[in-house]
Amino acid sequence: MSSQILTRRPRVLAAPGDRHDEILTPAALDFVAQLAVAFDERRAWILKERRRQAIRLASGSPLDFPMVTRRIREDASWSVASPAPGLLDRRVEITGPPERRMTVNALNSGAQVWLADFEDATAPTWSNVIEGQLNLLDAIERRIDFTSPEGKEYRLATDRPLATIVVRPRGWHLDEEHLHVDGRPVPAALVDFGLYFFHCAQRQIDAGQGPYFYLPKLENSYEARLWNDIFVLAQDLLGIPRGTVRATVLIETITAAFEMEEILYELREHSAGLNAGRWDYLFSLIKTFGHRTDFLLPDRGQVTMTAPFMRAYTELLVHTCHKRGAHAIGGMAAQIPGKDPDAHAAALAKVRLDKEREAEDGFDGSWVAHPGLVPLCREVFDGVLGEHPHQLDRTRDDVDVQPADLLAVRRIGADPTDEGVRTNVSVTVRYFAAWIGGQGAVALDGLMEDAATAEIARVQIWQWLRHARIDRETVVRILGEELDALAAQRPYAPLDEIQDLFHRMCLAAELPQFFTPDAYSRHLVRTLERDA
Template sequence: MPFDTKVPGVTILAKVTPEYAQILTPEALTFVATLHRTYEKTRQELLQRRVQRQLQLDQGQLPDFLPETRAIREDSTWRAAKPAPGLQDRRVEITGPVDRKMVINALNSGAATFMADFEDSNAPTWENNLSGQINMKDAIHQRISYTAPNGKQYNIRKDGKIATLIVRPRGWHLDEKHVRVDGQIVSGSLFDFALYFFHNARKSVEIGIGPYFYVPKMESHLEARLWNDVFNTAQDYIGIPRGTIRATALIETILGAFEMDEIIYELRDHSAGLNCGRWDYIFSFIKKLRQSAEYVLPDRSDISMTTPFMDAYVRLLIKTCHKRGVHAMGGMAAQIPIKNNEAANKAAMDKVYNDKLREVKAGHDGTWVAHPDLVKLALKVFNEHMPQPNQLHVRRDDVHVEAADLLNTDVKGAITETGIRANVSVSLIYMEAWLRGAGCVPIHNLMEDAATAEISRSQLWQWAKHQARTNEGVAITPAYLLNVLDEEIEKLAKEMGEQRFKASKLIQAKKHLATQITGQDYNDFLTSLLYDDIVELEQIQARI
């Protein structure tokens, strides 16, 4: 029998276990439905606005600072909310998916905060999403534990020195197709936010840290305004003061970079600052400007934080945040320890050290790592150069960034066959894992999430579209890339062996990737492209 939500108009098109039912209570689903009915129309209008903006970009209308919001940018008197309890010192934040073992290890890691991710490092299967909500509730109530298959026990520390929990729901563009309200598919953003908030907001207030969020993939201040409206409605709904919620906005789109002041302004009573979502930012830069040959980039390995458009983005973010009294968070160190190769491990750790040193000297208030073993290294750098809780006093009045600086592609580098093959291989490996339900994947000694696959396939599309050439003069045509795709599949098949290869999702991944690298069809997000493949709808269509 299908699950009876006991809420008029709300239908669950997925299996609901007794454990999931503790999350999908009538009261929680009523809250989901309230947010959907209040804000779905606005969400759809904003998504359509993205489509129209892309058409303008395709026609050559470049991004620029908005003339209609100039007064907000130039008014030096307004400030956002002061840092909330548990967020004053964020010098090292660890991030990762919401599986139970990861949650415990992250909370125990010694990092200041843990961003539990329902977005880019989570493949949004029904099981992942609902078990993730269970894990969040158990974490906030400090009763989370885990027994590994080998019998090893995992529990959170008893000394109280656990990371402050911050939750990242999915972006506005993603749906939760297992849930319908009045026959309409529910927003993945609102679903993730609503269930976490409803079950954990009061407990967060009780323990004095939260509820806190990261909000991803925004392309305009109007999308931040929508989040702010959702926050106000949610706080009013359960009777906690407005401003209790705090949210850090990831600046991981080129369009968002032109509206940093405005995004903070829209969220100001709930703002906890901005974060340099740098890998997604590169992806967005390529995606949004993909029709122009002027913005063709070299191998992604040649694009660093000192690349002009990336350097300008970081400097502007730090200046903007500190001008408004909020944190400017640095980017991800995706490296993972390399066992049994001391030289390679040292080289990787040196790279992390130098990256974090650059960030703290630039004025960042904290940084991200993807692995617990990197927490101590990042802490060492920030403790040495930032003895105080943050660097809000570093105003960066020396920074003056124009629109042209954010679009400056004076990048030293080349397109190489090695870079092409790396993009194909990483895309395949990540997509295959995602289709199996794993959104955070170790590849070549890096902990990768969707952003790396997005950059990789977008570069391939861009190179094919503009008939770019390798450093050896080889034309990058659709036929050339499809041939490389065949060769990389064959290579992976040999490495895996026949049995493992047949059991994998690589052929499925190849089918999807082949549609994205010819310079013709282009899906805005791989996660949207692949999502239907992991949706498991119950056959109860008559109830929709």
């Protein structure tokens, strides 16, 4: 694969920006192009296989642990690689977009790991993508700073350890239309991975760590194998020893939950564990089985991690990871500490209960979305882990999860409430407005919302309409009211575009798999050719 010859040089179809040339060097672009030439066909096959699997499941084919990989699950002799430097202790991980201020705050937060998120927390404008790469490079070089319009200065701490950087590239379903190879857009995942790896892999190794990644929205072990092959080629091209890359996979699709061991196996030389991505997991459940009444979900706030099917998912994840020597990382606490004392106390109490459950269940760490939650999460995990960096020795041999347990939804709550319907419409409208405006992580109603929460909100609307739990007229009325409220807050918001996007994503007869590809192509692409 490394001997592939490019028929054309990669073409950047976006206007140049400040310091973009530091990232978009000829050598870096050639590196990304080599990855695209080597793997674009396999990526296209994976997307076709996703569609075929969706059709099979919609037609009634059962979802089960694969028989063809049974030997992998039953073979007790294999394990993943030992934790890499900087990834031994992961009791608190903070997530957020690689914006300049967030980069400084996250690295200074006291968390062990920062997930620099090019996926759900970033609206993928070309400037956001390239400036995010610049911010990571500046952070690794310890030259990053930021001054707010109010004059507040943000600088990296020099008196304590900084968080380990782990990058989440965009998912396989997304293209990067501002960068073409052989006349086709490069898969967005390879742009995010390739640019970071080219510029920062050796720098991270020299700093005593390495190039680490979170892999989003994988649906099966074949997709994990593709990423493993990408890691092998990337390391070979740059002369980096194999196994230096480490990747944590988010188990955030229902099909991936049935192949956790296989995913670890395919990545075992490069694996750093699994993560429980709760909102995308529910989103995937509705996408996959939303046509069935036995998978009808109530308000998303009622679907807690204590629901039996969610307990089965998280306990299986911990058991699987620890059986193979891999870290198990818990889900997101999206609460934003507020100024109202009562609301603040209630939010912290909710976070504490969630993190106590995860730590007691055997998770080795968990996610928070705001630096203000780092001390609480750390306190909870300190109370369970003590001086130990993890609890990999808790193999949870008491866990016995069967396929039916992962699918046992069965109307876990009441029909949607009026408040639940309005909340989902409101979150969808306001998030779409922010995303179209180039913002991917948005504070809404005391929570840090990203594309994952927007996805679960909009597919719940679709599911409730599909099963006549709400009527279209009510949704359209609430949509109008929310657009009016948005207009009062943001007079220049593109209301027609937001309304059209809402109709396409929430009110269509067939559910779009993701809102991001369509919205990206319509609203965020600014190529020189298109704008000419």
